Amino acid sequence: MNVKIDTKEKFHVITPIDGDISASMTAELTQKIQPYLQNEVKNVVLNFENVTAVDHAAAEKLAALQQNFYQNNASFVICCLQKPVEAFLADNELLEHLNVVPSQSEAWDIVQMEEIERELLDGE
Template identity: 65%
Template structure:
């Protein structure tokens, strides 16, 4: 899968340069996206503005990749979906499972909120472990 990568302070914007995401690309999606979990900046915004079609296997793989990011305390937000991709995800009831923002700016807002939430949860965990003694 060919992608364009734009690194920001707190996240990477990954833009697939493909007109469609299909089952044959699912391994490539994992190879392109999962290595970001090893970086200091782990959060990813997947900009799907150039993707005009997606199939069920590719959508399921995106959901699996998103879950791996959240299990590793990192954000994964998709944005700029074309109408037919949004309709497909809705039709297959995946739109509520995927973290989707209308624009890159709103995806960045989600990443920031999730970063704050993780920091607060980490602080609460430390406070609770201190009071357990």
């Protein structure tokens, strides 16, 4: 799977180049993203601006990957969903299991808020 990776101060933006995401591609994507949990900057923003289709198994794997990030005190946000992908996820009741925002700017806001929340909870 071809992806573009852009590292920011608090997160990595992973942008798949391929238009269709299948379960096997999601497994490959997971192998690329999972190591970020070992980095100092653990948060990931998955930019789906180029993705026009996702199969059901791939969406379930993305939800599991997101859960893994949250269990490891890291953020995982998906942004820039195309309308057909958003509709597919909503129709299959998967959209509600994913942390999805309309833009990369809003994804950055979510990451910042979650970082603050984790700091506050660690302080208690």
